[in-house]
Amino acid sequence: MPKKSMRTAINEAIRLEMRRDPNVILLGEDVAGGKGGTGQLDENFGGVLGVTRGLYSEFGGQRVIDTPITESAIMGAAAGAAITGLRPIAELMFVDFLGVCFDQIFNQAAKFRYMFGGKARTPLVIRAMTGAGLRAGAQHSQSLHAIFTHIPGLKVVVPSGPYDAKGLLIQAIRDDDPVIFLEHKAMYDIEEEVPDGAYAIPFGEANVVREGRDVTIVALAKQVRTAIEAAGRLAQQGIEATIIDPRTTSPLDEDTILESIEETGRLVVVDEANPRCSFATDVAALVADRGFQHLRAPIKLVTAPHAPVPFAAPLEDAYIPDADDICVAVQSIVNAKVPA
Amino acid sequence: MTDIIAITMPRWGLTMEEGTLTEWLVPLGGEVAAGVDIVEIESTKLAGTVEAPSAGVLRRQTILPGRTIPVGTLLGVIADAGVSEEEIDAFAADFKPPEDDGEAAESLRPQSVEVDGQLLSYLRHGEGAPLLFVHGFGGDAMGWVFVQNELAQHADTIAVDLPGHGASDKSIRKADLGGQAAIVAGFIRALGLGKVHLVGHSMGGGVCLALATAEPDLVASLTLLAPMGLGRDINAQYLEAFVVAQKKRDVEAALRMLFADESLVTRSLVDDVLKYKRLDGVDMALAAIQEAILQDGRQAEVFDVERLDCPLTLIAGEADRIIPPEQVAAQGGRLLDGVGHMPQAEAAAIVADAIRSILAAG
Numbered sequence: 001m002p003k004k005s006m007r008t009a010i011n012e013a014i015r016l017e018m019r020r021d022p023n024v025i026l027l028g029e030d031v032a033g034g035k036g037g038t039g040q041l042d043e044n045f046g047g048v049l050g051v052t053r054g055l056y057s058e059f060g061g062q063r064v065i066d067t068p069i070t071e072s073a074i075m076g077a078a079a080g081a082a083i084t085g086l087r088p089i090a091e092l093m094f095v096d097f098l099g100v101c102f103d104q105i106f107n108q109a110a111k112f113r114y115m116f117g118g119k120a121r122t123p124l125v126i127r128a129m130t131g132a133g134l135r136a137g138a139q140h141s142q143s144l145h146a147i148f149t150h151i152p153g154l155k156v157v158v159p160s161g162p163y164d165a166k167g168l169l170i171q172a173i174r175d176d177d178p179v180i181f182l183e184h185k186a187m188y189d190i191e192e193e194v195p196d197g198a199y200a201i202p203f204g205e206a207n208v209v210r211e212g213r214d215v216t217i218v219a220l221a222k223q224v225r226t227a228i229e230a231a232g233r234l235a236q237q238g239i240e241a242t243i244i245d246p247r248t249t250s251p252l253d254e255d256t257i258l259e260s261i262e263e264t265g266r267l268v269v270v271d272e273a274n275p276r277c278s279f280a281t282d283v284a285a286l287v288a289d290r291g292f293q294h295l296r297a298p299i300k301l302v303t304a305p306h307a308p309v310p311f312a313a314p315l316e317d318a319y320i321p322d323a324d325d326i327c328v329a330v331q332s333i334v335n336a337k338v339p340a
Numbered sequence: 341m342t343d344i345i346a347i348t349m350p351r352w353g354l355t356m357e358e359g360t361l362t363e364w365l366v367p368l369g370g371e372v373a374a375g376v377d378i379v380e381i382e383s384t385k386l387a388g389t390v391e392a393p394s395a396g397v398l399r400r401q402t403i404l405p406g407r408t409i410p411v412g413t414l415l416g417v418i419a420d421a422g423v424s425e426e427e428i429d430a431f432a433a434d435f436k437p438p439e440d441d442g443e444a445a446e447s448l449r450p451q452s453v454e455v456d457g458q459l460l461s462y463l464r465h466g467e468g469a470p471l472l473f474v475h476g477f478g479g480d481a482m483g484w485v486f487v488q489n490e491l492a493q494h495a496d497t498i499a500v501d502l503p504g505h506g507a508s509d510k511s512i513r514k515a516d517l518g519g520q521a522a523i524v525a526g527f528i529r530a531l532g533l534g535k536v537h538l539v540g541h542s543m544g545g546g547v548c549l550a551l552a553t554a555e556p557d558l559v560a561s562l563t564l565l566a567p568m569g570l571g572r573d574i575n576a577q578y579l580e581a582f583v584v585a586q587k588k589r590d591v592e593a594a595l596r597m598l599f600a601d602e603s604l605v606t607r608s609l610v611d612d613v614l615k616y617k618r619l620d621g622v623d624m625a626l627a628a629i630q631e632a633i634l635q636d637g638r639q640a641e642v643f644d645v646e647r648l649d650c651p652l653t654l655i656a657g658e659a660d661r662i663i664p665p666e667q668v669a670a671q672g673g674r675l676l677d678g679v680g681h682m683p684q685a686e687a688a689a690i691v692a693d694a695i696r697s698i699l700a701a702g
Binding site: 163167195197198199200202205211 | 588620
């Protein structure tokens with residue numbers, strides 16, 4: 001199987017679905033043009049990080065629509081297109097910009113099915129870059145998955161690598177509900193084996209990345225890779241960790257997490273987002289609520305601090321949870337005495 | 341000719357560059373017969389054993405368990421008890437991994453050919469008489485990796501992905517054994533192989549039987565492992581479980597039925613099957629095949645092996661939970677102790693030996 005970057009995997013997912021279904025369209029800031037171009041569309045850079053490169057050349061301006069920098073118009077057009085039968089993929093560049101068009105997402109797209117008594121479908125995918133690590137500053141580095149997870153009517157996908165990104169994006173495009181698809185911008189160059197053909201990974205099905213008896217680490221996106229690194233180090237100390245990658249925060253595969261806690265009795269949640277009202281606290285609450293009887297130690301959260309993402313490189317590096325942080329959290333509860 | 345044999349880190353498949361020696365199964369100084377498992381190896385994809393290429397005494401274990409080392413590295417040395425310690429030390433000191441390893445890796449790259457408008461993928465390496473492997477239901481060409489690597493030193497080995505499987509097209513036109521056999525016949529012609537030695541497993545065994553029956557001119561010999569097509573009974577629940585399984589645990593539960601030793605169902609095997617099953621078109625292809633090869637929960641087609649005019653070798657595991665091994669025994673076939681439905685993985689050395697002697701007989 002060929003190795004591909006996450007950038008290529010995402011590009012392939014869009015390309016295959018646009019070939020398969022003429023109703024799939026792509027719109028957003030710089031989806032055709034982009035960084036440092038001459039302004040000629042046929043140059044087709046495909047976004048600031050080149051993820052949609054080549055799609056304009058293949059599908060043309062009717063289906064790959066470069067929009068002005070008007071987030072509310074992009075999202076309004078996409079929601080409207082979806083409710084009339086198209087399957088738009090709207091790209092908003094940085095997830096940080098979604099604040100500009102919350103009404104179109106939260107109050108419109110997410111509510112259509114409910115408000116119209118189940119008669120409306122909104123097959124809309126909203127793609128955005130997320131995460132810190134690229135020295136992009138506080139307004140271009142946030143991890144905002146928890147905000148969307150909070151809204152009923154939205155599905156939220158947070159892939160942890162190229163294989164999952166392609167299968168989950170194809171599932172998102174085929175899904176009849178609005179899906180927020182968040183791509184960690186520091187992962188575009190990560191490579192792994194990805195099939196050439198189309199495949200769909202169902203939502204709400206966690207990936208058990210690794211199995212170990214001592215502790216359950218639940219991690220998202222790029223932190224799944226950090227957790228794998230930590231688990232390797234912990235294994236050398238005789239601590240065996242299970243790593244669960246939920247893949248989607250909404251729907252959330254609660255069963256896989258709870259079943260794992262039943263076996264390990266210990267939970268560490270790792271999340272690059274800010275800690276308050278977050279994915280980390282959500283999983284902690286789930287386990288405290290429904291798996292408390294299996295816990296043998298306190299739940300530990302490894303997250304960014306409750307602060308904006310710093311621009312200064314040493315501070316940004318310190319801000320993002322790393323393998324050391326995960327190891328410290330695991331060691332603090334694996335060595336803890338069983339409460340009487 | 342030397343009496344000293346090197347045991348090296350094998351290459352199982354295109355992407356394997358290194359492997360981990362997990363356990364020595366024979367103690368230092370232990371006597372081994374040809375085909376005996378000597379050492380356990382794990383790659384990121386597969387776990388398996390290396391078998392003794394010939395009889396002798398395990399004189400050296402140059403790599404300790406837990407070490408991860410490149411493909412081709414010397415793991416140990418087998419020699420007769422009569423060979424001196426000095427000779428063995430000299431052999432080990434002079435040992436160099438084969439230089440052409442990059443080329444060997446290149447030959448493991450899948451190729452493809454169009455047959456009747458359908459793209460079929462295959463793995464081909466080695467030189468000699470054409471030897472074609474046909475996998476079973478839900479399997480693929482990679483499933484032959486242990487046997488194919490071994491036999492590539494003796495034959496032009498080709499492992500094909502049947503329609504709906506592996507990297508071949510997922511559309512299925514004729515899903516019954518005869519229909520699949522017609523496509524394999526087209527594949528043999530498209531590659532210009534002439535008469536081939538056919539090796540088939542399970543459903544692939546039934547496909548080979550159908551092919552040898554319909555087109556005897558294409559078949560030099562038949563080696564069938566736990567094949568369909570010999571009797572009516574089959575574990576239809578397994579096929580159903582495999583077809584409907586969507587989640588990791590369901591796939592794992594189904595795959596466990598294939599092996600006598602269920603620990604052979606590794607995480608990466610389960611992951612690979614799950615990845616295959618998610619591909620567009622696979623669910624429909626498998627359902628179509630399942631419907632065509634079964635009738636009321638039993639095998640739809642049985643072939644008369646008396647009518648075959650090529651040499652026939654039958655092998656099955658006595659612990660097979662998918663197809664009753666009695667069907668192979670009833671035809672005078674060989675039953676392997678402690679082996680389930682996957683002799684090519686569970687007893688690769690024995691299977692490779694059997695095929696080697698068929699090739700030698702011409």
